[in-house]
Amino acid sequence: MSPLNQRRLANFRANRRALWSLRIFMVLFVVTLCAELIANDKPIVLLHDGGVYVPMLFAYPETEFGGELPSEAYYRDPYVQDLLAESWVLWPLIRFSHDTINWEAELPLPHPPNAQHWLGTDMSGTDVLAKLIYGFRLSVLFGLSMTILASMIGIAVGAVQGYFGGLTDLIGQRVVEIWTGLPVLFVLIILNSIVEPTFFWMLVTLTLFSWMALTGVVRAEFLRARNFEFVRAARAMGVGNVTIMVRHVLPNAMTAALTYTPFLLNASIATITALDFLNLGLPLDYPSLGRLLTQAKANLQAPWLGLSVFATLAIMLTLLIFVGEGIRDAFDPRRVIGRSGHD
Numbered sequence: 001m002s003p004l005n006q007r008r009l010a011n012f013r014a015n016r017r018a019l020w021s022l023r024i025f026m027v028l029f030v031v032t033l034c035a036e037l038i039a040n041d042k043p044i045v046l047l048h049d050g051g052v053y054v055p056m057l058f059a060y061p062e063t064e065f066g067g068e069l070p071s072e073a074y075y076r077d078p079y080v081q082d083l084l085a086e087s088w089v090l091w092p093l094i095r096f097s098h099d100t101i102n103w104e105a106e107l108p109l110p111h112p113p114n115a116q117h118w119l120g121t122d123m124s125g126t127d128v129l130a131k132l133i134y135g136f137r138l139s140v141l142f143g144l145s146m147t148i149l150a151s152m153i154g155i156a157v158g159a160v161q162g163y164f165g166g167l168t169d170l171i172g173q174r175v176v177e178i179w180t181g182l183p184v185l186f187v188l189i190i191l192n193s194i195v196e197p198t199f200f201w202m203l204v205t206l207t208l209f210s211w212m213a214l215t216g217v218v219r220a221e222f223l224r225a226r227n228f229e230f231v232r233a234a235r236a237m238g239v240g241n242v243t244i245m246v247r248h249v250l251p252n253a254m255t256a257a258l259t260y261t262p263f264l265l266n267a268s269i270a271t272i273t274a275l276d277f278l279n280l281g282l283p284l285d286y287p288s289l290g291r292l293l294t295q296a297k298a299n300l301q302a303p304w305l306g307l308s309v310f311a312t313l314a315i316m317l318t319l320l321i322f323v324g325e326g327i328r329d330a331f332d333p334r335r336v337i338g339r340s341g342h343d
Helices: 003-015 018-034 078-083 128-165 166-180 184-194 197-208 214-226 230-234 243-275 290-296 303-330
Strands: 045-048 052-055 088-090
Touching: 003 018, 003 303, 018 128, 018 303, 078 214, 128 166, 128 197, 128 214, 128 243, 128 290, 128 303, 166 214, 197 243, 214 243, 230 243, 243 303, 290 303
Parallel strands: none
Antiparallel strands: 045 052, 045 088
C-alpha cells in the first residue's frame, strides 16, 4: 500500500464515528446475508430414519417422511410435525420466512408483538421481523448493484467528455442535461404499465436514470488532468488514448468519485424504497421495506409496523451517511490524522 493510501486509511480509522458505523453496518449486512438461517419456515437440518435432510436448501416431498402428498412438505403443518415427532429437527431462531402466513394468528390483523412474533405481524399475517431481515438484505443488494452499474456508466461518460473535450464534451453535456430533465416518475409509470417489473428490470431502469451523479465530477477531473505533463509525455511516446485514460488519468479521478459512492448507495436504497411505497417498484412477492411502509400508513392503529420499518431505514441510512462522511474526510488532503473533527 502506498504512503498516500496509508495516510487515507489512518484518517478513516481516526474518525471513530465512521469506523464504528462501518463495523455495525457490515455486521448487520453479513447477518442478513444469512437470513435463511435466521428466519425460515423450513428446518435447517433434519434427521429422520437415519437420513440427513436439509430442507432449507432442498425440497423434499411429504411422502419422504411417511406422508401422503407427493408435493413439498409444509413443515408448519401439524400433520407433518406429527410425522417428524420422533426426528431431530434444527429450526431457525425465527420460524417464519418473509412470506410465511401464520394461519393460527389471532384476529384482527395486523397482530401486535408477542412471544411468537417479536415485532408483530402485518396485514397478511406474516412476521414483521422476518420481513425486515429479508428487506434489509434486498435493499442493500439492490443499492450496491445499482451503485456499481451507475458508477461504471457515469465514470465512463465523464472520462470521455473530459479527456477529449471540444465537440465531444459539448454534445455529451447536452445529452446529460436532456437526460437529467426527463420525468423519471412518469417514465417508470409508463414502463411498469407495459412490462411486468422484476428485480433486474427495475435495476436496469433505475440505473439508466442514476448514472449522471458521477459524470460531472469525473469530467472535471479529466479536464484538469488531460494537459498535465505526464499525460503529454505518454502521448508523445505513442501510448493510446484508452491506456492513458485508464492507467494514468482515471486513478486521479477515482479519488473524487469514491467520496460520492456511499451517498449514491444511500440514494439508491431510498429510491427503491420510495418506489415500492408508491407501488411502482419491485413485485409484490419481494420483501420490500417500502411496501411495509405502505401497510404502516394504512394501519395507523398498529404503530409497531411504522416504528419498526422506520427504525430499520433510519439505522441503515444513518450508518451509510457516517461512512460516507468518513471516506470523504479520509480523501481530503487538508485533513490531519486525529483531527477529523469527529473524535
